[in-house]
Amino acid sequence: MFTGIVQGTASVVEIDEKTNFRTHFIKLPPALLDGLETGASVAHNGCCLTVSAIKGDVASFDLMEETLLITNLGELRVGDKVNVERAATFNAEIGGHVMSGHIICSAEIVNIITSENNRQIWFQMPAELMKYVLYKGYIGIDGISLTIGEIAANKFCVHLIPETLTRTTLGEKLQGQRVNIEIDPQTQAVVDTVERVLAQRDTNLLAH
Template sequence: MFTGIVEELGEVTAVETLDDACRFRLRGPVVTDGAKHGDSIAVNGVCLTVVEHEGDEFTADVMAETLHRSSLGALTVGSRVNLERPTAVGARLGGHIVQGHVDGTGEIVARTPSEHWEIVEISLPAHLSRYVVEKGSITVDGISLTVVEAGTDRFTVSLIPTTLALTTLGRKQPGDPVNLEVDVVAKYVERLLAAGRADQAGQAGQGAAR
């Protein structure tokens, strides 16, 4: 589990295309400190497994399904990426519960700079819009952010200077893709409510049959 608090801005140092996957080598001195084979590291919000670790670099394999559902397929040598290690048990939950399981991708629509922050508008896939609410949480490229305004096909977030300086969102421009993960609590609530309604309908049907 992650919290969406990016630890460092890493860099892609090599990309190897395989038959049905891709192997990335990434540099990140902070997240590789103490890393070992099998550890998890979130890369732009996608939970990846460390295959090899040497110095301040690690490699991770990304299967075709992940490349299809996320923006990782657009990474090239030199691309900057947000990196975060899993949350340690007992640590502070600085952002919100983030699984590293991307629900879909959006695009930067517009950027509106201000004196002390910047408003960024991001497109929202139709199947995710019901999970996004004003003042709710959403993960964008692995960053835990608060939704300012939520529409049917887009939403906005307000970025402070620290976020602009230390994450990929300070560099991305209109048209650039971003990974989106909605609040998992909202998805569980939706499923539980649907199951409850189905049970009630079933019980009502049995009562009518009697």
Template sequence: MFTGIVEELGEVVGVTPTAQDSVLVAVRGPLVTSDARHGDSIAVNGVCLTVVDVDGGVFTADVMGETLRRSALGTLRAGDPVNLERAAALGSRLGGHLVQGHVDGVGEVLAREPAPRWETVRFRLPVALSRYVVEKGSITIDGVSLTVAEVGDDWFSVGLIPTTLALTTLGTRAVGDPVNLEMDVLAKYVERLLGARPADAPVPGPVAS
């Protein structure tokens, strides 16, 4: 589990094919590797990956075909910057929102509108995911926890403050670039629970004491 608060802007060192539909990715991140061990979880652009090895500030992780197909990690090349976050520790502050590191789909940067102190960025998203996005709700973009400003049928926008622009990949994403999207897990659970309830079933009320 993660919080969507990026700890470090890392760099892809290499991407090595290991099978027909999988790769071994090597990422430089001195901060996130300072206490990383084999088997630990690190989010790379919002995708939860399992550490295989750590060597001199660089960690490696296997990325299977399913992850490559459902996220934008398949476009990574050596030299690319990536957002990094270690798994949250129990008892730590939750600065963003609950993020699983399980990408729901790939979006696309549609437009950027700079302002003196912040920037509004609009993203396209798969129509099937739009039902999980609400104004002032939470969404994770490339591993960054953000608040939705506006919502359309197949798009949404967010406001990026100077810190986010400077310390994450979202500051340099160009129009047309793909981004990883993770919807708020609470919305997905609510949908599942309501969908499983018969249409004529009463809505549970408070329990009398």
């Protein structure tokens, strides 16, 4: 479980590329190394990955074909940075919202509007998943817990304060780039439940 409060960014220092499989070697900030062991979970751009080995301040993570297809991690190159968050502990403050680290899709940045002390970024998502994007609801973007601003067709925006731009990779993102999306699980559960109830009601009405 994660909170969507990014603890820092980490650089990709090496990539071992295989067919439909990758191993990323990530240089972690000192604060994230304390107590880290193989088998631990660390979110990379919001995607939950497992530590496969640790050597000094570099940890390695294996990425399967499904991860490479759904997320933006397969687009990373040596020197790129990722948002990182260690798994939450029971006594940790949850300043964002509960996140699983399971990415549902990626979204394209289609517009960036910058003003003094504020940045608005618009994202385009697959139309069939927009039912989970609700005004003022929570959403995970590259592992960052954010509140949804405006919604238009299959697009939505978020507003970013300077602290978010400084602490995460969103401050460096450009139009056309992709980000990982995790839907708020409570929102997804409610929407899916309502859809099932309405579908069952329609089925019962047709049967009579």
